[in-house]
Amino acid sequence: MGKTTAGRFFEDYRLGEVIDHAVPRTVSGGERALYHALYPARHALASSDEFARACGLPASPMDDLITFHVVFGKTVPDISLNAVANLGYAEARWLRPVYAGDTLRSSSEVIGLKQNSSGKNGVVWVRTTGTNQHGQAVLEYVRWVMVKKRDLEAAAPETVIPELAGVVPADQVVIPDGLDFTGYDFTLAGEPHRLGDYTVGEQIDHVDGVTIEEAEHMMATRLWQNTAKVHFDVTARPDGKRLMYGGHIISLARALSFNGLANAQMIVGLNAGAHANPCFAGDTVRAWSEVLDVAKTDAPGVGLIRLRTVATKGAAFELRGADGKYLPDVLLDIDYWAVMPV
Numbered sequence: 494m495g496k497t498t499a500g501r502f503f504e505d506y507r508l509g510e511v512i513d514h515a516v517p518r519t520v521s522g523g524e525r526a527l528y529h530a531l532y533p534a535r536h537a538l539a540s541s542d543e544f545a546r547a548c549g550l551p552a553s554p555m556d557d558l559i560t561f562h563v564v565f566g567k568t569v570p571d572i573s574l575n576a577v578a579n580l581g582y583a584e585a586r587w588l589r590p591v592y593a594g595d596t597l598r599s600s601s602e603v604i605g606l607k608q609n610s611s612g613k614n615g616v617v618w619v620r621t622t623g624t625n626q627h628g629q630a631v632l633e634y635v636r637w638v639m640v641k642k643r644d645l646e647a648a649a650p651e652t653v654i655p656e657l658a659g660v661v662p663a664d665q666v667v668i669p670d671g672l673d674f675t676g677y678d679f680t681l682a683g684e685p686h687r688l689g690d691y692t693v694g695e696q697i698d699h700v701d702g703v704t705i706e707e708a709e710h711m712m713a714t715r716l717w718q719n720t721a722k723v724h725f726d727v728t729a730r731p732d733g734k735r736l737m738y739g740g741h742i743i744s745l746a747r748a749l750s751f752n753g754l755a756n757a758q759m760i761v762g763l764n765a766g767a768h769a770n771p772c773f774a775g776d777t778v779r780a781w782s783e784v785l786d787v788a789k790t791d792a793p794g795v796g797l798i799r800l801r802t803v804a805t806k807g808a809a810f811e812l813r814g815a816d817g818k819y820l821p822d823v824l825l826d827i828d829y830w831a832v833m834p835v
Contacts, residue, residue, distance in 0.1 A: 500574030502643035549673035554590035564623030566717035567599035585634030585763030608649035663788035674794030684755035762830035769819035
């Protein structure tokens, strides 16, 4: 019998099955250094132990998207190795900070299945939970992905499309224990703008852009142990192009948002996310954001800001055409909660 695996295909999933993903990962300062090398990430809470201690935390936590990438990467061999595309996210909550030395692992439950009309592939919905070495959940999210079929004659499963919340309620967002912004140093953070300086409906052009390099993307995707074929193998797509990992675009957009949102220090909830169009090497990514909501918390000096951040190859503040579909230049549209000093 062969020792290797071609990965799962659409007909291999069963509603309700729970998949424990292999290869736990211990994270360290190395992940932080590489993250800052790959993306223009500058948020102070994830950069400085001293800044984090002044905000009530024991040390600087890993960037929230490092946690996301590591947890996500564990799932790829079982969920999206044979993906056509990763389609979206919902109901994500960061449940506790991850620090250097923590070991992360992942498990996923299949919560939805739908074969596409072409009969060549289908959509799989999973709810993934990342846990640390103590068995404590650090992150949970739902994502859905289009996966190829191995056998085009395989019977289609019963269609089950999960009902997902459009927004994580503000009172269900978890604020890290001890977080305290009453002595927040705006000078060290890089901008003077606090929660009260933002208004619902305000739009922010983050100005800067990053042109994606093939080697940079390949390094990033390997760093997160993401093995999806479309990111590495030029024969995996009919156009012969390597598709940029969607999480790479999320991190670029988040890092670019520092210019105008430097005090949105941690992502604590992801309400919705869509990879609107594919991204390839040579594309120049820019970002803009819109303030969707603000909320209070019980943590001293800590508020919540709900943001839509859009990554695009085009102009700021352009999102959809007259037909309601994303414009071709739009790469990413995410809706999330972040903590910010009041």
